[in-house]
Amino acid sequence: xxxxxxxxxxxxxxxxxxxxxxxxxxxxxxxxxxxxxxxxxxxxxxxxxxxxxxxxxxxxxxxxxxxxxxxxxxxxxxxxxxxxxxxxxxxxxxxxxxxxxxxxxxxxxxxxxxxxxxxxxxxxxxxxxxxxxxxxxxxxxxxxxxxxxxxxxxxxxxxxxxxxxxxxxxxxxxxxxxxxxxxxxxxxxxxxxxxxxxxxxxxxxxxxxxxxxxxxxxxxxxxxxxxxxxxxxxxxxxxxxxxxxxxxxxxxxxxxxxxxxxxxxxxxxxxxxxxxxxxxxxxxxxxxxxxxxxxxxxxxxxxxxxxxxxxxxxxxxxxxxxxxxxxxxxxxxxxxxxxxxxxxxxxxxxxxxxxxxxxxxxxxxxxxxxxxxxxxxx
Amino acid sequence: xxxxxxxxxxxxxxxxxxxxxxxxxxxxxxxxxxxxxxxxxxxxxxxxxxxxxxxxxxxxxxxxxxxxxxxxxxxxxxxxxx
Numbered sequence: 169x170x171x172x173x174x175x176x177x178x179x180x181x182x183x184x185x186x187x188x189x190x191x192x193x194x195x196x197x198x199x200x201x202x203x204x205x206x207x208x209x210x211x212x213x214x215x216x217x218x219x220x221x222x223x224x225x226x227x228x229x230x231x232x233x234x235x236x237x238x239x240x241x242x243x244x245x246x247x248x249x250x251x252x253x254x255x256x257x258x259x260x261x262x263x264x265x266x267x268x269x270x271x272x273x274x275x276x277x278x279x280x281x282x283x284x285x286x287x288x289x290x291x292x293x294x295x296x297x298x299x300x301x302x303x304x305x306x307x308x309x310x311x312x313x314x315x316x317x318x319x320x321x322x323x324x325x326x327x328x329x330x331x332x333x334x335x336x337x338x339x340x341x342x343x344x345x346x347x348x349x350x351x352x353x354x355x356x357x358x359x360x361x362x363x364x365x366x367x368x369x370x371x372x373x374x375x376x377x378x379x380x381x382x383x384x385x386x387x388x389x390x391x392x393x394x395x396x397x398x399x400x401x402x403x404x405x406x407x408x409x410x411x412x413x414x415x416x417x418x419x420x421x422x423x424x425x426x427x428x429x430x431x432x433x434x435x436x437x438x439x440x441x442x443x444x445x446x447x448x449x450x451x452x453x454x455x456x457x458x459x460x461x462x463x464x465x466x467x468x469x470x471x472x473x474x475x476x477x478x479x480x481x482x483x484x485x486x487x488x489x490x491x492x493x494x495x496x497x498x499x500x501x502x503x504x505x506x507x508x509x510x511x512x513x514x515x516x517x518x519x520x521x522x523x524x525x526x527x528x529x530x531x532x533x534x535x536x537x538x539x540x541x542x543x544x545x546x
Numbered sequence: 547x548x549x550x551x552x553x554x555x556x557x558x559x560x561x562x563x564x565x566x567x568x569x570x571x572x573x574x575x576x577x578x579x580x581x582x583x584x585x586x587x588x589x590x591x592x593x594x595x596x597x598x599x600x601x602x603x604x605x606x607x608x609x610x611x612x613x614x615x616x617x618x619x620x621x622x623x624x625x626x627x628x
Contacts, residue, residue, distance in 0.1 A: 290563035303610045303622045304587045305559060305566040306574045313557035314576055321555075321599050365574075366558040410576045410584035415555055 169431065171262050171397040173545070174272070174384040175204030176507040181379035181495035182348040183282040189221065190237050192380035193278050197238055200274075200382045204390065211384070212270040213243040217257030217277035218499035219250055223292040224284050234276065242270070250296030251447060253277065254381070254502020255402075255532030255541030261385045262400040271387045277503030278380040289376055293498075296535035298408030309373050309448065311409055311536040313365035316450040318415035320367070323465035325453060327367055331358035332472050333449035334371050334492050340478055341489025343519040348377050348495030372449040377495030381503035383510070395513045397506075399544035401427035407538045418537035421458035425531070428542040429460070432527075436460035439483045439544075440525040441512045443505035445533040446490040455531055456485070459542075478520060483529070487512065487520040502532035502541060509545045550628065551579035553601045556589060565611040577603050577625055588624045596627040604628050 177199035179192050187195075201207065216230045227233070231244030243264075247257040254277035261275040281289055294302050297311060306314075319325050335355050341347035353371060361370035385397070403423035406412055412419070429435060436459060444459065446452035456467035456476065461483060470476070476485035488494045488508040491501060509528035511517040530543040554576045562570035573589040589597070590608060603625040610622040 287562065287564045287567060290561070291565065294563060298586075300586050300623075303620070304574050304624075305562060305569065305572060305611070306586060307559060307561065307563050309561065310557050310559045310574050313559075314555040314574070317557060317599070318555040362560070363558070364561045366560075368557075408586065410586040412584070415576070 169266060169398060171265050172386050172389050173395050173397065173510050174206065174386050174390050175200035176383045176510040177203065178346055178381040178504045178507050179379050180346050181377050181497060184378040185282065187378065189278050189280045192378065193234055193276055194237065196380040196382035197274065197276060200384050204384050206384060208239040209241070210272055211240050211242065211274045213264055213273040214238065214240050215257040215260045215273065215275045216246045217254035217275070217503055218246055218279060219248055219253050220279060220281065220292050220498060223295060224289065225280060240274065249539045250534035251498050252502060252532045252534030252539040252541050253499040254504065255530070255543065256502065258383065258502060258506055258543060259400050259402055259541055262397055265385055265387050273385050274382060275385060275503055276380060276382045277500035279497035279499040280378050281376045281497060282378050286376065300410065301408055307365060309365040309368050312448040312450055313368045314409060315415050315454070315536065316367055319450060319454065322416050325468040327359060328355060329468035329472050330372055330449040330453065331355050333446060333452045334358045336471065336477050337446060337486050337490040337493040340487050340520055341493030344489050344494055347489040347493055348375060349493045368448055374447050374491035374496040377497040379495060379497035379500045381500045381507050383503055383506050393514060395510050395545060397543055398546050399428040399431035401431060401542050402539065403427065404539050405537050407535065409536050416454065418454060418458050418533065418540060420537050420540035421455060421531065421533065424540040424542040425459045428544050432544040434527060434544060438527050439529045440527055441487060441509060441522045442483045442485050442529040442531065443488060443508050444485055444531040446486060446492050447496060447533070449492065452485070452490065459529070459531060478522065484522045487517060487522060505530035505532060506543060513545055547605060547607060549579045549581060549605045551577040551585070551603055553599055553603060554578050554584065555599060556597055565614070573597060575625055579605070585623060587622065590624045591626050602628050
């Protein structure tokens with residue numbers, strides 16, 4: 169497959185109390201329209217990735233809302249898959265173009281989370297899990313903590329190795345003006361941060377964030393260096409963690425990645441740069457294994473040795489800062505990952521540029537691994 | 547009810563969501579039960595040294611969330627070490 173990306177942009181991510189979802193989306197979309205030289209009238213459909221607009225904001229019907237806001241006359245719909253909403257919205261855009269019904273579409277991911285109390289946001293995020301998990305008071309840090317402890321037990325992964333993922337991603341984010349946290353953090357600061365759900369501490373966890381990202385996909389090309397999506401794969405696993413056979417792997421990631429590598433006719437070794445779903449530090453370690461970059465149980469040490477860090481690594485992982493340091497506005501993340509890989513392959517990633525990056529991968533997960541979306545770009 | 551099992555993983559939740567605010571910190575565990583199924587629930591009536599993978603537990607019926615405005619008290623499965 170070959171779906172061209174004509175433009176890609178994100179807003180700043182962070183606690184943006186003065187910006188509404190409409191403001192965020194308008195900002196991201198006006199940037200992609202101006203950089204691609206297109207107008208709203210050229211967009212035949214809009215796919216909106218978002219999870220919490222209903223439970224936190226009381227607003228459904230986002231397709232129609234943003235079609236009106238942006239002056240788009242074609243099809244419009246919200247796509248939801250918890251934290252994989254953005255990646256699924258990109259997949260929907262790809263399907264729209266490959267199906268031939270639409271030639272040029274807009275995919276936008278947006279989330280507005282920081283206007284609410286943490287306990288309320290935590291409760292609504294639990295909508296990504298199962299009913300027994302909600303009844304047990306298993307928050308998302310709690311679920312990934314269960315995964316972390318199992319991984320530590322099986323492979324000897326340490327709290328310091330997990331903490332180093334945060335250190336690396338904050339270093340990358342310090343080169344990303346759009347990131348929520350541009351401050352580096354030390355290993356000691358991460359390990360000594362307050363416990364959220366043992367063994368995960370505050371700085372092992374991605375933050376609550378507002379932000380939006382937009383991408384224009386088209387069957388048509390554009391002049392100059394072309395970047396396109398050459399694989400778009402989705403897989404699912406059980407909704408709840410308790411129903412899984414093995415807590416130390418996300419089968420959905422393994423399955424989606426396998427499909428994606430086949431579609432693109434590449435192997436993990438061909439990937440130069442990757443954005444992976446580090447909702448918690450342990451999630452990046454497991455993703456490195458599930459995506460085939462390192463053997464099971466070996467990723468934590470490889471990351472610790474700098475094998476995925478800008479300047480010394482291949483693949484370089486989470487140059488945006490990942491979810492941990494650039495922020496995790498839930499519905500926007502999957503789209504932002506595509507924006508980052510697009511910039512890396514176009515050579516416009518600025519201070520965080522991976523030299524000579526030719527093939528990139530984006531990995532977006534919903535819930536505790538119930539949905540996984542993998543995109544490969546060339 | 548009254549099934550035995552073993553802890554597969556556990557965590558102590560310090561930052562609770564709405565509905566659990568007065569219970570924190572509390573322990574959430576996944577246990578593999580004698581019928582082969584996995585189950586998630588809070589661990590109750592435990593000593594710190596029983597917070598371990600492979601600890602034997604049995605299922606019990608306990609109150610779960612805060613009742614909220616409706617006042618109907620929700621009950622569910624929790625685990626007790628044995």
